[in-house]
Amino acid sequence: MAFVSAHGLTKTYRAKSGPVHALDGLDIEIEQGTVRGLLGPNGAGKTTTVKVLSTLLRPDGGQAFVAGVDVLADPAEVRRRIGASGQYAAVDERLTARENLLMVGRLYHLGSRRSRERAEELLHAFDLVEAADRPLKGFSGGMRRRVDLAGALVINPPVLFLDEPTTGLDPQARLGLWDVIRERAAEGTTVLLTTQYLEEADQLADQISVIDRGKVIAEGTADELKASVGGRRVQVTLVNESDAPRVAGILERHGRGPADVSGRGVTVQVENATLALRSALAEIDDAGIDIHEAGVRRPTLDDVFLTLTGHGAVDDDMEAAQ
């Protein structure tokens, strides 16, 4: 049986423009000890899903179970088995790292001595010892996120919810957090992770659920999802953006389906990559169009997004942070 599961979750918000179906019959099942990536465009229902599973939001309908406990019937018991971190469950920036962790330990009712020991362990594990006694306010985003994640791990919970854990971090800090998350998963923690970085889901998640408009629209490993949207792509980068429509027309004759134009880049899905590339390039050359580069690539999760939802992944992501 799945360790974390939800069935038929619905949640509707009233907005000025009419009702918004944040969740519209969402189903998800996560096996114990695996990392599940929740991917979707902004407003797809990622954060709402995590909020329901971590007892912060009551759904209008549906059922949810976390670590064998019914979320709606016994939320208090669920809270003893989860850790949450991310854009909505934050650290207190006026407290130090140590004070934050100590407080969280006491609120899990570890007792004050055990809370102190645990805070100490986590400060070491997250490389926070030197900065442990200064208020977080003055520190980088990466450091605050580390404290935030450490806070979610105070009891080493069997289930971990991470809502966009690396948003706004520099690449190095992001890699550091990835290591921690991988380590937890290797220890058997079940992780549900939302992210706006396709690469992050690709790197961390055993399984990915793509959600859009409050529903899961595709599920599988990163490779399965990529395979599901067909084969390779021919991609051409132009010197002049104004040539894009003509090149799109040419690529469409050699590929399957419509070409995707994004700035000076034009991409089309193809059957036989080498043949299509060769003949398309010849035609572009005949038309006297200058190109920067051209090549064949495997589909990315961006293509998955585009194909499944009809829009890209990172178009208006920052809205969710408001």
Next chain:
Amino acid sequence: MTTTGMNPDTTIALDPGRTAVRDWFTDVHAVTMRNLTRLKRSPDVIGFALLQPIMFVLLFSQVYGGAIRVEGSNYTEFLMAGIFAQTVIFGSTISGSYMAEDIRDGIIDRFRSLPMAPSAVLVARSLSDFILNIVSITVMLCTGFLVGWRFREGVLDFVLGLLLLLVFAWAFSWVMIFIGLSVKSPETLNQAVFIILFPLTFISNAFVPSDTLPTVLRVIAEWNPISALVQAVRKLFGNLGDMPAPEVWPMQHPVPTVLVGIAVVLLVFPPLAVRKFRRKQV
């Protein structure tokens, strides 16, 4: 507690000697300490909370001291209860803005996802401001003594007067917590507080005897709950002089009026606030 669903190797076992009551006190203590630490690191808030009463005592007693006559007493003595009341009431509004700030910053969601009592977060909030109010009352007492204010009804009544102020402020902080949970942003709250509380404290007997006000304002002032508090404290401090109390029931019986008011607020607002806090949550 059952271990079903936990991975027994890594999850940290909870303290076995726990009871729900002990957990609740732990929660209140942990969050109160957090609030006080936060306050300690906000010198602007502390500075305002302490300097404002000093400034008001000095300004009013020195500027209006000669202009406003109080029968059988003097303006400085008359003024102090008003400043006390104003200060603790404004002190309690911190509860509201901090609550709204914690919601905005995601701290409240962190608390909500932990296995703690929701009421503990709110009780801790009100306690933190209670403690801040004790500090600012102490500062005001010292300033008052310096400018010549004295209490004249004995130590017991004096202490009762201080307690009445503190408990009124504590009850009022529940109103502010409820409002803090209801507004969209801390800024909204701060503006609302200014627009509502400033007139409310000024259209009262806090700074001038209410019978000097024009009729409409005088009626408002006589029925203003802040006036009842000020009148009660003035009475307990023995700072009323020879002034007759206005002919309305709350002014004739200020102490019972304030006690009933406190009781009503405490019956209504803490449950409302807890409900608001848990709203929408599972």
